[in-house]
Amino acid sequence: MPQATSLPAWHALQEHHKEISQQHMRDWFEADPQRFDKFSLHFEDILFDYSKNLINETTVSLLLDLARQAGLAEKIGAMYSGQKINTTENRAVLHIALRNRSNRPIYLDGRDVMPDVNRVLEQMRQFSEEVRIGIRRGYTGKRIRDVVNIGIGGSDLGPYTAVTALTPYIKSDFRPHFVSNVDESELLDTLDQCDQETTLFLVASKTFTTQETMINAHSARQWFLAKARDEGAISKHFVAISTNAKLVQEFGIDPDNMFEFWDWVGGRYSLCSAIGLSVALAIGMERFEKILDGAHAVDEHFRTAPFERNIPVLMALLGIWYNNFFGAESHAVLPYDHHLAHLPTYLQQADMESNGKGVDLQGKPVGHQTGPILWGQPGANGQHAFYQLIHQGTKLIPCDFLAGAQSHRHLGAHHPTLMSNFFAQPEALMRGRTLEQARAELKKEGYSGEQLEKLAHAKTFPGNRPTNSFLYRKLTPRTLGSLIALYEHKIFTQGAIWNINSYDQMGVELGKQLANTIQTDMAKDAPTTGHDCSTNGLINYYRQLL
Numbered sequence: 224m225p226q227a228t229s230l231p232a233w234h235a236l237q238e239h240h241k242e243i244s245q246q247h248m249r250d251w252f253e254a255d256p257q258r259f260d261k262f263s264l265h266f267e268d269i270l271f272d273y274s275k276n277l278i279n280e281t282t283v284s285l286l287l288d289l290a291r292q293a294g295l296a297e298k299i300g301a302m303y304s305g306q307k308i309n310t311t312e313n314r315a316v317l318h319i320a321l322r323n324r325s326n327r328p329i330y331l332d333g334r335d336v337m338p339d340v341n342r343v344l345e346q347m348r349q350f351s352e353e354v355r356i357g358i359r360r361g362y363t364g365k366r367i368r369d370v371v372n373i374g375i376g377g378s379d380l381g382p383y384t385a386v387t388a389l390t391p392y393i394k395s396d397f398r399p400h401f402v403s404n405v406d407e408s409e410l411l412d413t414l415d416q417c418d419q420e421t422t423l424f425l426v427a428s429k430t431f432t433t434q435e436t437m438i439n440a441h442s443a444r445q446w447f448l449a450k451a452r453d454e455g456a457i458s459k460h461f462v463a464i465s466t467n468a469k470l471v472q473e474f475g476i477d478p479d480n481m482f483e484f485w486d487w488v489g490g491r492y493s494l495c496s497a498i499g500l501s502v503a504l505a506i507g508m509e510r511f512e513k514i515l516d517g518a519h520a521v522d523e524h525f526r527t528a529p530f531e532r533n534i535p536v537l538m539a540l541l542g543i544w545y546n547n548f549f550g551a552e553s554h555a556v557l558p559y560d561h562h563l564a565h566l567p568t569y570l571q572q573a574d575m576e577s578n579g580k581g582v583d584l585q586g587k588p589v590g591h592q593t594g595p596i597l598w599g600q601p602g603a604n605g606q607h608a609f610y611q612l613i614h615q616g617t618k619l620i621p622c623d624f625l626a627g628a629q630s631h632r633h634l635g636a637h638h639p640t641l642m643s644n645f646f647a648q649p650e651a652l653m654r655g656r657t658l659e660q661a662r663a664e665l666k667k668e669g670y671s672g673e674q675l676e677k678l679a680h681a682k683t684f685p686g687n688r689p690t691n692s693f694l695y696r697k698l699t700p701r702t703l704g705s706l707i708a709l710y711e712h713k714i715f716t717q718g719a720i721w722n723i724n725s726y727d728q729m730g731v732e733l734g735k736q737l738a739n740t741i742q743t744d745m746a747k748d749a750p751t752t753g754h755d756c757s758t759n760g761l762i763n764y765y766r767q768l769l
């Protein structure tokens with residue numbers, strides 16, 4: 224596959240960019256009352272409004288050409304048919320199989336993976352129901368009240384984001400916890416809230432070798448045994464979620480208490496696998512399966528919708544437009560739905576670990592920018608922190624705004640107020656405020672002369688800042704599954720066009736290796752000398768502080 228930069232559509236977009244960058248969205252909206260109809264789409268109850276972007280019909284058509292010329296259709300086909308598109312690790316990428324709610328088989332090396340998927344779903348169903356209704360209890364016969372998921376990265380962020388998102392559905396006498404960091408503070412603060420007799424630990428790790436998770440799991444085991452004093456009781460309080468049966472057994476977890484997943488599920492794409500067990504325990508398996516339904520519906524949309532009406536494809540192309548032609552370095556995700564507070568963090572791993580790559584599929588340096596810096600936090604909080612820079616700073620930051628029309632609980636004017644901000648911010652970012660408008664407003668307020676002039680410039684907003692708005696009825700399990708799948712396929716599409724492998728994460732390794740050698744050095748009595756002088760200096764000063 225040729226580099227994206229050598230495709231004819233790339234050159235055409237470079238030329239087109241010159242023309243678009245001279246124009247203002249405000250004028251387009253004034254000239255064309257149909258703009259919203261042209262540039263918005265519905266998927267079930269989710270409205271995707273992309274009309275407030277720096278695009279016209281030619282832009283969209285050139286971006287679609289780019290997708291076609293980059294072989295996107297073939298690449299989607301390759302993923303769905305189980306080809307080993309994770310070429311560096313020689314693995315297929317089949318998270319779509321985890322939520323394949325159709326009767327269609329999905330083959331990997333000539334074998335249908337669906338019986339395995341369904342077997343584990345059945346195991347999750349049985350286990351979560353037994354815990355929730357109290358058939359499975361702790362070693363003293365008490366009901367399980369606290370569930371602690373111990374995992375990091377993909378074995379933490381997905382279920383943590385989902386459990387937070389679906390807080391209104393959590394069983395009232397049940398408390399889910401997530402421990403990821405190796406910093407003992409997190410584990411100890413959590414254990415302080417728990418009782419050994421009523422706590423269930425889910426040790427979640429695809430590889431079962433991740434340092435942070437293993438240390439936390441061993442410490443949790445010790446904490447448990449300090450009270451239970453019976454190794455036999457472990458089977459009632461520890462389960463594992465992993466692809467590595469051997470290491471799970473070595474840790475002392477009964478194979479019957481292991482929930483399997485497979486090397487064709489990337490960690491950051493594993494929410495719909497057994498990694499979602501904490502979600503199933505918290506909200507019930509039936510509702511967990513609604514997440515799968517929502518994700519599957521989007522999988523089908525992505526697979527079958529023509530590119531011009533394919534939401535993840537359009538999300539990806541708009542991202543590429545800003546990333547590669549406007550030089551935007553970051554992308555903000557701004558949920559006006561407090562339950563989605565962890566979505567930006569979740570998407571940081573999904574997007575930045577997938578597309579933070581500098582070589583292409585042939586192992587050659589890419590000749591263009593790849594994945595953006597993804598960041599964000601819930602509105603309205605962000606408005607009082609970093610929106611100033613988005614409105615008037617010197618950087619272009621495309622933003623996604625997300626909101627549910629209905630909230631789960633009602634209190635006075637809270638929700639309408641939140642929603643008014645959700646509508647106002649993208650409008651203000653698009654429209655801005657001209658110098659003339661600022662002058663007129665100040666004049667009305669009684670300003671004049673030099674002071675008016677100075678203030679008018681400070682109060683001018685350039686506008687023309689691009690946003691997407693996602694508006695759905697209510698944050699249900701199904702909607703959550705759909706939103707996550709939309710972003711997953713956006714990431715896939717961008718990786719496909721950039722011709723990179725979105726499914727390995729070699730960049731995480733070096734720091735891990737160095738940490739291991741440094742820990743050995745730290746254990747020695749002599750001052751550390753084996754590193755650069757800065758690292759030596761830091762380690763040696765740390766010793767003095769102990």
Ligand SMILES: O=P(O)(O)OC[C@H]1O[C@H](O)[C@H](O)[C@@H](O)[C@@H]1O
Nearest residue numbers: 376377378428429430433490731
């Ligand atoms: O699930 P695990 O094998 O414990 O891995 C947990 C995480 O750690 C690694 O460092 C990877 O960068 C992540 O992609 C992964 O999700």
